[in-house]
Amino acid sequence: MNLQSVWDARVQCAAVVLFAVGFSSLLLHRNLFKKIIGLNIMETASYLFLTATGYIRGRTAPIVTGSAAEAAKYVNPLPAGLVLTGIVVSVSFTAVMLSLMIRLYREYRTLDLDEIYELVHSDPKEGRA
Amino acid sequence: MDYLEIMLLAILVICGIFTCATKNLMASLIIFMAYSIIMSVIWALLQAPDLAVTEAAVGAGISGILMFVTLRRLRDIRDAGGKQTDEELS
Amino acid sequence: MKSFREWFRDWDSGRYDLTEMTASSGEAFREDPDSGSSRWARTEVFSIRADVTGTFRKLYPVMSLILCAVIIVFLLYTVEALPPFASADTPANAGEVSLRYNSMALEETGALNVVSGVILDYRAFDTLGESHVLFAAAVAVFILMLEPTKGAGPETLGVSPDTVLEGTARVLGPVIAVFGIYIILNGHLGPGGGFAGGSVLSGAMILIRMTSRGRDGKGLLSMKGYRIITASSLIFYSLAKGYSFWCGANGHETIFSAGEAGRIFSAGLILPLNIAVGAVVACTMYGFYSIFTGGEV
Secondary structure (H helix, E strand, C coil), X not given: CCHHHHHHCHHHHXXXXXXXXXXXXXXXXXXXXXXXXXXXHHHHHHHHHHHHHXXXXXXXXXXXXXXXXXXXXXXXXXHHHHHHHHHHHHHHHHHHHHHHHHHHHHHHCCXXXXXXXXXXXXXXXXXXX | CHHHHHXXXXXXXXXXXXXXXXXXXXXXXXXXXXXXXXXHHHHHHCCCHHHXXXXXXXXXXXXXXXXXXXXXXHHHHHHHHHHHHHHHHC | CCCXXXXXXXXXXXXXXXXXXXXXXXXXXXXXXXXXXXXXXXXXXXXCCCCCCHHHHHHHHHHHHHHHHHHHHHHXXXXXXXXXXXXXXXXXXXXXXXXXXXXXXXXXXXXXXXXXHHHHHHCHHHHHHHHHHHHHHHHHHHHHHCCCCCCCCCCCCCCCCCHHHHXXXXXXXXXXXXXXXXXXXXXXXXXXXXXXXXXXXXXXXXXXXXHCCCCCCCCCCCHHHHHHHHHHXXXXXXXXXXXXXXXXXXXXXXXXXXXXXXXXXXXXXXXXXXXXXXXXXXXXXXXXHHHHXXXXX
């Protein structure tokens, strides 16, 4: 691995590390709330990666200031446009996950996924206990 | 610019790790909101002001508030459930 | 000396207290079979058998940490193999699409902000889908949260009275709301647009809602108002963009001209579409908050 090129792309490396951190949170924690936060971190990390792809050093944000537009003056507007809609949608599905979590907590009085599994498993009406 | 970027990235990764490692849910949520704010500053540095504004409003504001309200609601459900079982027991 | 497994058990006992640092007792909630409140268990959603044996439990955290380390290493190798960061010659940045957007967006859409031009003119169909996703998510949250359940705790979350907070919110709320509206209306001239402005506006509405006491859970917006605003915004968006696509496909001139760049009434459809998207986003976020606090929309 060439360390110099990794250091040059440090924004993308930070995005990759954050993605893995969020993923490990998703795997390791048995608490549903921590899983949701880990998923949020994964989302933000992937957005950071996309945005870093469109960045060009020495150029400004794609907002036309002069009279005519020059393509060589601005960064790539395409990843920003894609991520912008993704951020808002990620909030909406965070809300869906949170409401599902509230429903689960109402039923089982716990956020622990293993306990929920056990409670479902030992449900007397299921006859599987 | 470079030093600021390196510093912000370091704080970002630290915030991300501590968000996942903190045991207390409320503390973890507050660190997550700090993470969102730092992320929005990094997006402003990466010349994406639209994303910075949206993330500052959405990540640190709306989704943080939603999670706070969820925690409060879970606590209310837990307290109400505890009282109910106490009444049933007595 | 604790073993790793014991340490991990202590760290991730799964039983978190919601607000305090101390670990809660975390008693398992056993319901009696006659209460009839175990609907979720019978819906077969979670009927996977939890075959968690001892070996699996012991190996699981170690294996998942190893997996995450492997993911980091692989992705870092991938990052190293990617085109150089912040360079103008990468395929993503030197591609035809982004070059055309940057050079022609002002002429073709009339928007000074190229990102707004991209998401509301070139790729408006994508944004239409996103707005509908927001609406669908709001409907899902309403279905999940509005079902009456017995013994589910207090229906509305009370806010403890605080004079300083209330006075601050009374001053700050309208200012933030005006700022959000400015961001929505300024979407084609500067940074911002429907998504950012709608979020800020909904933040102001949430602030006002949070600190206004004694209204019995009623908010700024009724359910009927929410339905009318969201549905009319989405219908307007669909019709306007459908007209625009029809004209573009058949080579007609639209009645929405690009106008003089830099004016507020310019850039054709972008300003009305920004307003529609902002209305949908603001109403959806505010609806999420008010449903989560247990009141009406």
